[in-house]
Amino acid sequence: MNKKFGLFVIGFLLLLNIFCWKEVFALSCNDNLKVYFLNVGQGDSAFIKTPENHQIIIDGGPNSSVLENIFRLIPFWDKTIDLVILTHPDRDHMQGLTEILKKYKVDYILQTGVEKNSDEYNEWIKILENQKKMGSNIIAVKAGDNIYLGNVEIKILFPLENSTEKIIKNSANEDCVVSKLVFVNNSFLFTSDISAKAEKEIIEKEKNVNADVLKVAHHGSKYSTSEYFLANTNFKFAVISVGKNSYGHPTPEVLQRLEKFGIYVLRTDMNNNIEFISDGNNIKLLNNN
Numbered sequence: 001m002n003k004k005f006g007l008f009v010i011g012f013l014l015l016l017n018i019f020c021w022k023e024v025f026a027l028s029c030n031d032n033l034k035v036y037f038l039n040v041g042q043g044d045s046a047f048i049k050t051p052e053n054h055q056i057i058i059d060g061g062p063n064s065s066v067l068e069n070i071f072r073l074i075p076f077w078d079k080t081i082d083l084v085i086l087t088h089p090d091r092d093h094m095q096g097l098t099e100i101l102k103k104y105k106v107d108y109i110l111q112t113g114v115e116k117n118s119d120e121y122n123e124w125i126k127i128l129e130n131q132k133k134m135g136s137n138i139i140a141v142k143a144g145d146n147i148y149l150g151n152v153e154i155k156i157l158f159p160l161e162n163s164t165e166k167i168i169k170n171s172a173n174e175d176c177v178v179s180k181l182v183f184v185n186n187s188f189l190f191t192s193d194i195s196a197k198a199e200k201e202i203i204e205k206e207k208n209v210n211a212d213v214l215k216v217a218h219h220g221s222k223y224s225t226s227e228y229f230l231a232n233t234n235f236k237f238a239v240i241s242v243g244k245n246s247y248g249h250p251t252p253e254v255l256q257r258l259e260k261f262g263i264y265v266l267r268t269d270m271n272n273n274i275e276f277i278s279d280g281n282n283i284k285l286l287n288n289n
Helices: 002-028 066-073 091-101 119-133 196-206 227-231 252-260
Strands: 033-037 045-049 055-060 080-086 105-111 137-140 146-149 152-158 178-183 186-190 213-215 237-240 264-267 274-278 283-285
Touching: 045 066, 055 091, 066 091, 080 091, 080 146, 091 119, 105 119, 119 137, 152 196, 196 227, 227 252, 252 264
Parallel strands: 055 080, 080 105, 105 137, 186 213, 213 237, 237 264
Antiparallel strands: 033 045, 033 274, 045 055, 146 152, 152 178, 178 186, 274 283
8 A cells, every 4th residue: 555655656746747847848938028127237238038048138237247137047057148249348338248258158249340448348359259269259240230039130220330440449339239129019229328419320321210118328318319319219118227327327308308208217226127028019017116
């Protein structure tokens, strides 16, 4: 009797184990796009997971604090990332990516061709050399370039021309990579730190820059997110990636413009990490702390 009962318990546990793994597998193979705007302080970082489980990171913030989020979002056994985009080589976008690339192998790294005279940029170049040795593809992008990951498309809208070998001393804001992430009928616009001048150039060239979600340029600087830009686009949500700073970001002028156009505003300094999920036709904000 005890032997039969023991065999029954073992069989039951085996079936339960199979069921649990089946459920885990089903949850991991959904048809949704997930986009996380990460709270990295005064800087930018976004993590994207496609329906086919491609992992994408756009910028990494000003320091290693981004790793806490990345370790939570990527399983501990997975040491690869499909795509990394560095929008420009300023510390508040680049330094966190440097730390990420020390721990993960990346298949494709996209960046502007701009070079910068800084210790942080020199460290970035060394990291890229190590990534190349592991088989990573390093690509300088410009407007018109498209990247496809399953059903997800990333359209590069800026810079308008190839900026390779352009060397700067201070800010690289005028040569930022601006990209539009498209999943069926939903989209996200990542504007990095571009100014109103670049916004106007993009509108005039691209014509249709509409998206469901706007990553507000330059942490809410008054010199970006112009009225002209908002009048020629149609956003439902605006995410401001910002932390404690001495610049007055986000500025009252930008907040007033966003309110005027009826755009729902979220801020990483107030809402912490901000997560959206999309099935391709409907987009949902999962948290609003």
